[in-house]
Every structure is written in C-alpha cells, then in structure tokens.
Amino acid sequence: MEELWATLNDNADKMEKFSHQGRADPGKSVKETVEERLLLAREANRNNVLFGLGGGFAAQGMADTNEAPSPIGMMHSVNLLRKIVIEDYDGGAAPDFSQVPPLLSRIRELFRVFYNFKVTSIRTPDLILCDFDHVFDVSVIMHEVGLTLQLDPPRLQALMDQIGDEFEKVVLDTEPDVGPYREATAEYMDMYGIKPSGQVYWRLFRMFEKANEDDAVYATGWFYIDILVAFMLGTAETAEQKRLQKKALEKLVFWSCDKKIRGAFGDCLADSMRPIYWDNDLLTRFCQAGGLGAILGDGGMNVSSGIAGTAIRTLPDAVWDMESDNSLPTTSKLLLDLGEMSKHRTADDIFLYGCHNIYKRYGIAPFIRAGESDEWHEPEFFCYVAQRLQDEGLPSRTEEEWKKLLGDFRKMPVTVRGRYRWSGLDSAGRWQFIDYYGCDNRDCSEKAELLRHCQRPTGDEAINKEMDRRLYEWGKNMVICDACRSKPYCGVNCQQAAASSHAARCALIQRRQNQAINPPPADPMGWFQE
Numbered sequence: 001m002e003e004l005w006a007t008l009n010d011n012a013d014k015m016e017k018f019s020h021q022g023r024a025d026p027g028k029s030v031k032e033t034v035e036e037r038l039l040l041a042r043e044a045n046r047n048n049v050l051f052g053l054g055g056g057f058a059a060q061g062m063a064d065t066n067e068a069p070s071p072i073g074m075m076h077s078v079n080l081l082r083k084i085v086i087e088d089y090d091g092g093a094a095p096d097f098s099q100v101p102p103l104l105s106r107i108r109e110l111f112r113v114f115y116n117f118k119v120t121s122i123r124t125p126d127l128i129l130c131d132f133d134h135v136f137d138v139s140v141i142m143h144e145v146g147l148t149l150q151l152d153p154p155r156l157q158a159l160m161d162q163i164g165d166e167f168e169k170v171v172l173d174t175e176p177d178v179g180p181y182r183e184a185t186a187e188y189m190d191m192y193g194i195k196p197s198g199q200v201y202w203r204l205f206r207m208f209e210k211a212n213e214d215d216a217v218y219a220t221g222w223f224y225i226d227i228l229v230a231f232m233l234g235t236a237e238t239a240e241q242k243r244l245q246k247k248a249l250e251k252l253v254f255w256s257c258d259k260k261i262r263g264a265f266g267d268c269l270a271d272s273m274r275p276i277y278w279d280n281d282l283l284t285r286f287c288q289a290g291g292l293g294a295i296l297g298d299g300g301m302n303v304s305s306g307i308a309g310t311a312i313r314t315l316p317d318a319v320w321d322m323e324s325d326n327s328l329p330t331t332s333k334l335l336l337d338l339g340e341m342s343k344h345r346t347a348d349d350i351f352l353y354g355c356h357n358i359y360k361r362y363g364i365a366p367f368i369r370a371g372e373s374d375e376w377h378e379p380e381f382f383c384y385v386a387q388r389l390q391d392e393g394l395p396s397r398t399e400e401e402w403k404k405l406l407g408d409f410r411k412m413p414v415t416v417r418g419r420y421r422w423s424g425l426d427s428a429g430r431w432q433f434i435d436y437y438g439c440d441n442r443d444c445s446e447k448a449e450l451l452r453h454c455q456r457p458t459g460d461e462a463i464n465k466e467m468d469r470r471l472y473e474w475g476k477n478m479v480i481c482d483a484c485r486s487k488p489y490c491g492v493n494c495q496q497a498a499a500s501s502h503a504a505r506c507a508l509i510q511r512r513q514n515q516a517i518n519p520p521p522a523d524p525m526g527w528f529q530e
Helices: 002-019 030-050 074-090 097-120 125-129 135-151 153-171 180-192 198-211 216-232 239-257 259-265 267-272 274-278 280-298 305-313 317-321 327-339 345-362 365-371 380-391 399-411 414-424 427-432 445-455 461-476 492-497 499-517
Strands: none
Touching: 002 030, 002 305, 030 135, 030 267, 074 097, 074 135, 074 153, 097 125, 097 135, 097 153, 097 216, 135 153, 135 216, 153 216, 180 198, 180 259, 216 239, 216 259, 216 267, 216 274, 216 280, 239 259, 239 280, 259 267, 267 274, 274 280, 274 305, 280 305, 280 317, 280 327, 280 345, 305 345, 317 345, 327 345, 327 365, 345 365, 345 399, 365 380, 380 399, 445 461, 492 499
16 A cells, blocks of 8 residues: 555656646757657556556557558558658658648547447447557647647748648637537436436436547547647737637637536646646736636646646736626636535635635625526535625635635535525525435425425415425425434424434444544545545
C-alpha cells in the first residue's frame, strides 16, 4: 500500500511539474517547445496504462501486427497529416496543405466508426480501418500537429493562405462529434428528470454508462482546441485575422461552458488551454467573452488546477465586474459544479473565492437563481446559501465566512440538505419529487394521501392550494433519526412504525460514519474517494 501511495504522489508531482512547461520561448525551437507541451499528455497516458484504465486514450484499436497499415486507414491518415504539416514544411518542400481538411474529416469519420463499435459492439466493414494500437497513438500525433501550428505562426499562416476557407470549415464551423449516444442520453435525462424511478432509472443508468464509452470528442480534442488557441494568440493585424480571432474566442468559450461538450472534451480542454492561463491579457479577454465559469471549473481539475488557480487569483476586477445577465447563470452553474468536488482542497479554494467575488458584486440573486434549477441534487448548497444570507440580513461576506458556510453545509446530514432543496422548489417541483423525499416509513398515511392527490389532482383550485400547503409543510417539518442522522420521518409515530425495518440500515450508516471519523490512509490525489 505504501508503494502505491508513493507512486501516486510521484505521479501527482510530475503532472504538476509538466503542467507548467511548454511556454513559447525565443531560446527554444518549435520542436523543443512542442515536446515539452506533450510531456503532460504522455504522463497522463502513462498513468492510464499503469493503473489499468481501459477507457479514454488507453482504449485498444483494431491494429493487426501482421499487416501493414491500410492506405485508407487511421494510422496512414494521421501519419500523412503529420508529414504534410511538420516534415514537409520543415524539410523545405512545398506542403500540399489541400490534403489536410479531407484527412481531418477522415480521422473524424473513423473515430465515429470505432466508437459506434465500442458502444454497440456491432462491427461494420470500416472497423478494420481503425488500425491503431491505442487511441493515444492517434491523439498524440494530432496534438503534436496542432501544437506545431500554434507555436509557429508563419506555418499556420502558410496553411491558411493555401486552404483558409476549407480549414475554417473543418475546424471552426463543424461542431464536436459528441455522438448519438450522449445526445440521446441527455434527451432522455431531460425527459424523465434527474431522479427517474424503477425500470426507467436502470435503463437510463445503462444508457449513461454506454454513452460515456463514446470518446470521439476526447480523442480529437487536443488538436481542435490547439487550433482555436492558435487563432487567439498574438495580435490580430488584418481584418481577416481579427475575424478569425473573434470567431475562435467565441467558439472556445461556448465549448468550455456547454456542460455536454465540456464533459466530452474532458481534461484535453484544460490541457490545451494552458497558453490562455499564461497570458493575462488573453485570459481577461476569454473571461470577458463569457468564459469565467470555465476558468473557475478548471481550477478544480487535476491537470490544470495549479495554473488555473493562480490565474484566477490574478484576474483584474474588470473581469468580475463585467458578468452579464446571460453569462452570470452559466458562471454560477459551473461554479456550483466545482463546489460538488468536495474533499478537493484546491477546488474548495477556487469555489469559495468565486462565491465571494460574485456575492460581493451581484448580491444574493445569482445564488437564488442557481437554487431554482429544475435539477434535484445540484443546487442544494446554493439553496442553503440563499436562505442563510436572507435570514442573516445579507451581511458582507469574507472568504473565511464563505469557508465556514461551506463547512456548515457539509456537516449536515443528507436529509437536512434536502430540506433546503425542498424549500427552494416551486409547487410543481415538490410534487415531482414527492416520492424521493420525506417520510421513510413506507406506510406513512400522509404520504399515501399526498401521492393519491398527485396522481389524480382535482379541478378544485381551493383544494389544490390546500394540498400544496400540506405538501410543503409535510416536507419542511420532518424529524430525523437521532442515531444515524440520515432518515427523515414526518412524526414520532411514523418513526416508531419504521423502527424494525430501519434498524439494520441505521447500524450500517453509523458504521460508515465511524469510518469517516477514523478514515483510511491519506488519499492525496482523491482517486479513491466516492
């Protein structure tokens, strides 16, 4: 076990070290700087292999060691891309950049073939053309090509002079291929709500698991983000350069803040955005264009938490002051996602710093709006914050006071947290979640009557209003088991009636709580935390 922790600590130190390397330096060649930037990717992949994680970049392709790569296969396509952009240009030959857009499209098509197979296990004729050993073999070459174009502006300009319109169409105008499985899962989740019941829940759970095997965006993410950042770097002098710079900035802000796309890109997004963190002017422009929430989110990710955290602390006041009615909800939402990463100290620090700066400028409104989300679990903390701040007369909050607020919230039993969420829901929301909240006595007569009304609402407005009031009071006034502090009941009678069925569960919860008081060995990277 000690050897494992030593390995984890060593890997964490390397990742932190590599995340700061690869800045453009006149004293280094483009090739040297690219190799430094690739160190983080190579170390992340090494960890994937070391710990036997078979997904992501470690996913195995269809390579056949007995056969040469197909001339229309994946490895031929990506190696030809590298040859044109790097080797031919460096060798003084006239690169045929016209092949780049179709090669990028071909790589995208073959990754779609591969991930369709990964999700469905259905083989198609083109699957044999996915002739790579591991996804990383393709992704790292694309990353190298993207970084080379980013770090060598004359090379990128030569490419744009030859195939500007076609390259823009492939890179800037084509949306990431998140895949039909992620799309369908998101639609079903919206349809059934955050806590579907019974068979629907398990179907969605299986859909979600399968959809997460579709890493087509992740596999190509480095390259596309590298190119967007390339367009954003430097000073745009011509009208065309300014247009591309603006378009790339808007695209990257959207990709960074859209939850579905951001999740599909994973750590690639934070890795490739490092040049933005290193350039304070560019970071400010990115935040003022609506990307502040994304930067806050990156502050809690292992790949970039160090540099993102430092960058966030140096943001000028103008960034925080320029949040709009459109960007503020997104920032609050991404900030809330960061707050969900409990037990990660870096994430907590950035989360509290963000809360402090938003509240200082915009008051309680953003927290109330975030607490009014139609999702059950995510806004509990913001519901709690909104009520605490309202109850205490909107006091001026320091970062230390925010830290205490978060600490108080995390000490609460889950059911108490849920009570704040319950209070934040509107009437329709409370009826929607009635079966997931409240009395744990399966024979509770009040819950049964409320459920009957929920299933067959009357047309009498006065009766409906009275039932709404009863529902609210029923959920608000729960008592909690004193032993485990986890299960709620609407009164002593229900608690006594459920005592025998609750006993075993109560003992199990208490054992887990005792383990939390006497925890296992330290987990510096948070890899083994639930």
